[in-house]
Amino acid sequence: MANNDRKHIVEALLFASDFPLSVKKISEIIEDITEEDAAEIVRDLRTEYENLERGFILRHVAGGYEFVTRPEFAVWVKKLQAERRRSRLSRAGLEITAIVAYRQPVNRADIEKVRGVDSGGPLRTLLERNLIKIAGREKAPGRPLLYKTTDEFLRFFGINSLSDLPQLEEIEDIIQHDAKETGMAIEQLHVAGGNSGAEEMRSTD
C-alpha cells in the first residue's frame, strides 16, 4: 500500500467516523499499519490541514482525532444548523399536531386526555411555529380555547388540503403489516442428504 493511499484511507476513516478516532483504532482497521504509523499519518494530516486553511481542521480531542469546521466559520455553520433544527418536530410536538389535525377544532384538555400528559409547552412551540392556531372558544363550561391547523401545517407536511390527510383506517393496513415480504416465503430449505442426481453439488464443509 502506497503511503499516499494510507493517508487517504485514514482521512476517509476520520471523515466517516461518529466519534474521535484513536490511533489504536486506526491501526486495528487498517491491518498493515502499526499504531506508530497511524500516529505519524494523523500528525501529518493535521499539519497539512492547518496550513491548507481549508474549511475544516483536524482536532485532537478525547484521546482521538476528528474533523471539525474552522472556528472562524462558526457563524455560517450555526445558521445552517439552526434552520435544520427547526425542520424537525419533537415527539410531543408531532403527537399534538396529529391530534389537532385529526380532531380539530379541539381544546387543550382533550389533547391532554388523549396524550395522558400535560402539553402546555409543546403546544406553545407549535403556536409559535405557526403549525397550529387558536380558532375561537368552545361553547362549553369554562369556554376553553380551540385549536386548528394552519396553512403552514399543510406546507410543512406537503399536502394540499385537510381532506388529503390519510384516514387512520386507510393506512392501518400498512402500519400493521409487519415488514414481512410477500411471495413464496421460503429462503432456505434443509434437504436430507441422499437424494443426489445433481452433477455439481458440493456439500457444506
Place this chain on the structure above:
Amino acid sequence: MANNDRKHIVEALLFASDFPLSVKKISEIIEDITEEDAAEIVRDLRTEYENLERGFILRHVAGGYEFVTRPEFAVWVKKLQAERRRSRLSRAGLEITAIVAYRQPVNRADIEKVRGVDSGGPLRTLLERNLIKIAGREKAPGRPLLYKTTDEFLRFFGINSLSDLPQLEEIEDIIQHDAKETGMAIEQLHVAGGNSGAEEMRSTD
C-alpha cells in the same frame, strides 16, 4: 470577503451539513454570494477534490452537493461502521420503488396490479425509510392515497434528479435476460421433491 474565504466557508457548510446542500441554500446562508457564485464555487471545489485524490469527494446528488468518502475506501469504512450498516432493500422493496419512481404519483392498487401481489409490508418499510411519501389523493372514485419518491430516495440511490433515471423503454428488450439464478430455484425444488436432473447446484457456503 476574499474569494478564498468564500470558498472555505462553502466548504465548511458542505462539511457540516448532514444532507446534500443546494446552491440555493448556500446562497441563502452566505448573504453576499449569489446562486451563480455558489454554483461556481461548488463546481471548483468538486474538481479540486476529484484531482486531489483525498479520502473524500464532493458528490452531486438529490439536487445538492455532499462530501462522501471515496468508493475505493469503502472496505475500511465499513469495518469502522460495522454496527450501523444500513440494510439493503429487498427485491419487493426495489420493485415498488421502481414502480413509484416511474409511475408517480401512483396509488397502492396500481402498484399491486403491476406486481401481482399484495404490497403492504414492503410499502411500509419504504415509507418508514422515507424513500417514498404520501403525496395527496387521486381525483378518482374512492380518492385513493398517492405515493411519490422523496429526496432521500435520490440520495439513497445516488441520483441527482428524477430526470436522470434511465428510460423504462431502454431496458424493455432484455426479456431474454439471464434466468440463471431463478432457474436454480426450480431445479432445486425438483431435487427437494425427490426428482433430480439439476445441472448445476450450489450448496450454501
Place this chain on the structure above:
Amino acid sequence: MSYQIKINVFEGPYDLLLFLIKKGEIDIYDIPIAKISKEYLEYIAIMRSLDLEIAGEFIVMAATLMRIKAKMLLPIHVEEEEEIEDPRRELVQNLLEYQRIKNAAEQFEGFEFRSSMHFPRGDTVKDETMEAQDGDFDIQMSIYELVVAYHAVLQKRVEKTYHYVLPDPATIEEKMEEILRLLDVQKRISFHQHLMSHGERIIIVINFLAILELAKRKQIRISQSQPFRNIWIYKYI
C-alpha cells in the same frame, strides 16, 4: 450429511410465469397456454408438497390461466368485420409491464450498491430513529410520520386501560350533549376516530348508545359511503 439449498423466492405469479417463459424459451407474444398452465400448476404442487406458504395471488393466477385455456379451446365463430381479441392479451401486457419494472428494479439495485460505497460524514446518524427521519431536506416532515404518531398515541390509550379500572362517570345524556356540541363547530364526526377510539370499553358503549339515541331522536344523521368505509355523523338538518 445434510445439504442446505437456497431457493429463490418468486415475488408473485408474474415472476413465476416469466421464469417459466424464459426457461421454456417461449415467445412471450405467443404463449402456449396449455403448456405454461401445466408447468405453473406443477410448480404450485411442488411448493405445496414442501409445505411452503403459497400466497393467494398464486392461486388466483392458476384460475386465470385455466380460464384463458378454456377460452382458447372454444370454437371461434368469426363474424364479419369482428375483431376477435386474443384471450391472452391482458396477461401478456401485464407480464411485459412487470418485466419492465423488474429490470428497472435490478438497475436500482446497482445504483444502491454503487451509492453504498460512499459514506457521508460521521456523527450525522446517531441512532436508528435519527436515520429514519433524515430525509426531509426541504423543511418538511412526512405525512406518514404524522399518521403513525396519531396511531401510536391512540394505541397507548388502549394499553393504558389495562392499568386503570376506573369506570367513567359519563352518562348517555352527557355524551349526547358532547356530540351535538362538536357538531356545532365541525361539519361531521368520524365514528371511528372520535367515538370509538376511547380506550375504556364502557365509554365506547356509552358513546354508541348516545349515537343511537340521537339518531332515534333525529338529531343526527349517520352515513357511510361504502361497506367497511368510515362512518360519518352529521347534524340532522
